Amino acid sequence: MSQPEFLAPHPDLCTEEEISWLVHAFYARARKDPLLGPIFEGHVTDWDAHFVQMTNFWSMKLRGTSHFRGAPMPKHVALPGLTSELFERWLQLFRQTTSEMENPVLQFNADTLALHIGGRLWLRYQMERYPDKQLVDLHGA
Numbered sequence: 001m002s003q004p005e006f007l008a009p010h011p012d013l014c015t016e017e018e019i020s021w022l023v024h025a026f027y028a029r030a031r032k033d034p035l036l037g038p039i040f041e042g043h044v045t046d047w048d049a050h051f052v053q054m055t056n057f058w059s060m061k062l063r064g065t066s067h068f069r070g071a072p073m074p075k076h077v078a079l080p081g082l083t084s085e086l087f088e089r090w091l092q093l094f095r096q097t098t099s100e101m102e103n104p105v106l107q108f109n110a111d112t113l114a115l116h117i118g119g120r121l122w123l124r125y126q127m128e129r130y131p132d133k134q135l136v137d138l139h140g141a
């Protein structure tokens with residue numbers, strides 16, 4: 001089968017139910033993860049609100065809806081101790097989750113966006129937090 005192409009956000013790309021499944025399944029993994037779990041448990045106080053926030057975020061990115069109100073960049077810069085290993089782990093768990101969804105178009109688009117957005121979050125994080133260190137790229141492999 002040919003590789004799906006990267007598409008502009010569109011409601012046909014996936015359903016709202018698929019996004020909700022993706023968010024819940026990703027966090028079921030991430031919260032159990034020895035590296036990422038403690039960070040999420042230490043910073044997310046209202047999980048229902050966080051699920052709504054993340055569902056609205058991915059719905060905006062994939063389906064083009066406009067319910068998301070947030071500021072991902074400063075919220076991640078505010079988290080202490082993030083590393084390229086943590087971002088790679090995040091991306092790995094995200095890709096594992098999308099690979100289980102049997103929607104190759106969603107999978108390709110969500111994985112591509114996650115690497116792109118994760119890369120920007122991590123680049124800005126390094127510039128703000130580790131200005132004297134050499135920049136490290138994400139591989140997302």
Ligand code: HEM
Nearest residue numbers: 039040043044053057070071072075086087090114117118
């Ligand atoms: C090391 C990797 C990451 C960690 C540890 C992490 C952790 C967190 C935490 C703890 C929050 C809640 C912050 C708060 O409400 O104050 C959050 C919010 C969020 N994260 Fe991440 N994150 C990571 C990577 C990513 C990536 C790669 C993406 C997108 C592809 C992402 C998207 C978001 C979004 C959209 C929010 C909501 C921001 C808002 O409410 O304004 N995160 N993250």
